[in-house]
Amino acid sequence: MLQQTAITATAALRAIPTQFITLDNWKTVCGAARNAGVDYEVFMNWTDCIPEATIQKWGMTDYVDEEQPGTGADALQGWLHLDDAEVDVLYKMADRGGDWPGHWRADGGLLTVLKLAQRYDPSSHDFLEGKPGFPLDGIGVLPEQSNVKNPRLAGRQAGGCMVVPMRDGDELVNLQIVQIRHNWDDGTTSTLSVPLLAGEGGWFTFGSAPADGVVYVCESLESAWACWRATGATAVASSLPFDHVDCYVASDLRSSFPSAALVLVASPRTSEFAHDIANDLDTVAVLNFTKEAPDFSAFDMLKRDGRAVLKKLLENAIPAAETGPRFALLSGADLATTKPSEWAIDGVLPASGLAAIYGPSGVGKSFFALDGVTAIAEGRDWFGHHTSARPIVYAALEGQPGLSSGCRRGSSAKAASCRSPFA
Numbered sequence: 001m002l003q004q005t006a007i008t009a010t011a012a013l014r015a016i017p018t019q020f021i022t023l024d025n026w027k028t029v030c031g032a033a034r035n036a037g038v039d040y041e042v043f044m045n046w047t048d049c050i051p052e053a054t055i056q057k058w059g060m061t062d063y064v065d066e067e068q069p070g071t072g073a074d075a076l077q078g079w080l081h082l083d084d085a086e087v088d089v090l091y092k093m094a095d096r097g098g099d100w101p102g103h104w105r106a107d108g109g110l111l112t113v114l115k116l117a118q119r120y121d122p123s124s125h126d127f128l129e130g131k132p133g134f135p136l137d138g139i140g141v142l143p144e145q146s147n148v149k150n151p152r153l154a155g156r157q158a159g160g161c162m163v164v165p166m167r168d169g170d171e172l173v174n175l176q177i178v179q180i181r182h183n184w185d186d187g188t189t190s191t192l193s194v195p196l197l198a199g200e201g202g203w204f205t206f207g208s209a210p211a212d213g214v215v216y217v218c219e220s221l222e223s224a225w226a227c228w229r230a231t232g233a234t235a236v237a238s239s240l241p242f243d244h245v246d247c248y249v250a251s252d253l254r255s256s257f258p259s260a261a262l263v264l265v266a267s268p269r270t271s272e273f274a275h276d277i278a279n280d281l282d283t284v285a286v287l288n289f290t291k292e293a294p295d296f297s298a299f300d301m302l303k304r305d306g307r308a309v310l311k312k313l314l315e316n317a318i319p320a321a322e323t324g325p326r327f328a329l330l331s332g333a334d335l336a337t338t339k340p341s342e343w344a345i346d347g348v349l350p351a352s353g354l355a356a357i358y359g360p361s362g363v364g365k366s367f368f369a370l371d372g373v374t375a376i377a378e379g380r381d382w383f384g385h386h387t388s389a390r391p392i393v394y395a396a397l398e399g400q401p402g403l404s405s406g407c408r409r410g411s412s413a414k415a416a417s418c419r420s421p422f423a
Helices: 002-015 023-036 040-047 052-058 075-081 088-097 110-118 221-231 249-256 271-279 298-305 307-316 332-337 365-378 400-409 411-418
Strands: 162-168 171-182 189-195 203-206 212-218 234-238 259-266 284-288 343-345
Touching: 002 023, 002 040, 002 088, 023 040, 023 075, 023 088, 040 075, 110 162, 110 171, 189 221, 203 221, 203 249, 212 221, 212 249, 221 234, 221 298, 221 307, 234 249, 249 259, 249 271, 259 271, 271 284, 298 307, 343 365
Parallel strands: 212 234, 212 259, 259 284
Antiparallel strands: 162 171, 162 203, 171 189, 203 234
């Protein structure tokens, strides 16, 4: 508990603006920081940021550097001898500064906050309205009033916020705090959902624990619920968006569930980052909503277009994420029972797989390949080899003009090649 208090107090100390600090402010902050377990070096670094013009006013105080008179307060003497102050003063001064970066008070640690929230039924929380089937196991709501000191966001009481446990496997690593904000002018509401510990990972799972099959990885609770609702497949909500430098949800899931096919469901704003993540991992695909607003999500599509449209889009992303290991390990018995290869050109070109025609430039490789696939398309023998008729598509990646001129130059070569059997 002391360690978490020190972390939170340090974040508040660093957010207190130094340009208007008075000597009395400094004394109070010094006693509060020491009482909270803030490291002395951290406090010194913060003190060093106080403008010189302000520090010079403290030259006649009880805390003067005797070796350099008039240079300002002796922080070490203050640190050692000032009376303790209430830790809350750090949070209040950070609030007034208006620049405290969203740290939630969690002096008792994650589990203490979660257990407090789990004492209260979340089923009537406004966030759950219109989200049937949202799993409530493990979720809670912080009380509006309690004998227990509530966690708070930048000093503001967080009563009424929904608390969702974010885990990495079985380990509780973060909490997602969901606040409903009301616009009293037009009666609308909006959702603010932030991780309690900034920069920490973790995820919340909708559906059964992912072992294999497809897993949709989303950047918000709402989007993960929408994917799970539309398809019935496992979906997870990440604590961090894909563009966060510490977003490791995809690699963590890949390590925990190597047989699962992961589909990253990204907003247009983070799609580029999602593709970077996918490029680093096997069996990972990306679904993003092109031609939409930067923060458009699966939840937005579910509301606007319905379940069927979202389901089709999500399921179309699955083939790009192959399920199971990329390569199968076969035993001798497996090889003995493997079916014989099928041929597009008997003994020459397999019906599936990769084949290559190689040789010096200008010897007619392209024409040779065209002659062979034309025979397949027509279902006729090719140099004495039986073909299995099937549709053919030829990709002229070297350029269509070159292909047409090559065919004209190869017309005489065709007649010559037909007189010589292929070996």
